[in-house]
Amino acid sequence: MIRLLGVSWVVAGSVVIATLAMYAAVIVLVRVLGQRSMANLSSSDLGCVVALGAVMGRTMLLRTPTLVSGLIALVTLFAVRAILGALRSHPAVDRLLSRRPVLLMDGGQVLADNLRRARVNENELRQVLRLAGITRFDQVRCAVLERNGAISVLRDDGQLDPRLVADL
Structure with a gap:
């Protein structure tokens, strides 16, 4: 058949x-x-x-x-x-x-080595920060290149639940 x-x-x-x-x-x-x-x-x-x-x-x-x-x-x-x-x-x-998430910013500091390792340039990072409504680097608690390739931004506006960053 x-x-x-x-x-x-x-x-x-x-x-x-x-x-x-x-x-x-x-x-x-x-x-x-x-x-x-x-x-x-x-x-x-x-x-x-x-x-x-x-x-x-x-x-x-x-x-x-x-x-x-x-x-x-x-x-x-x-x-x-x-x-x-x-x-x-x-x-x-x-x-x-899947790759692990990569920390791109920590407490408003851009982690240049991690950007390079993740093949993300600073222009891409700035674009994501603007899209997240960030107006100053010191507003950023952390920026993370997620496993799916997206960049997430957590604001520095209070207590951060450690479970949110446990895989970093």
Whole structure:
């Protein structure tokens, strides 16, 4: 039956392997390039993502994509996403898949080494501070590059619950 739909079991297996390899490659590249590589995409970043999707899709579907091979790749991607979502509850897997948050500012002081390590420049940091309504650096308790690539800003306006910064 599957042969009638244009895909043999060997091709179906190849699609699964290619899809897993491409998914793993994206995770590794994002991990190497840093969280900011996927946050707040500019127009050139969006063009890159679209091209990346085309390359990944073509690679996952092999030389002669069919409806069934496309569905196999789609199901594989959703399955991997669901499995990784479940595995993230284990701290070791979570650390492997995501970088830790990075402290960018502490008590109004910009931490230049951490900015450099996180590949965030001061212009990006200032933009985030303005968007958070910060008018003076001394208003900032801390600024954090989060695991998802976003930068969060906590104001210095009272007692900070230590649980909010326990993972820093």
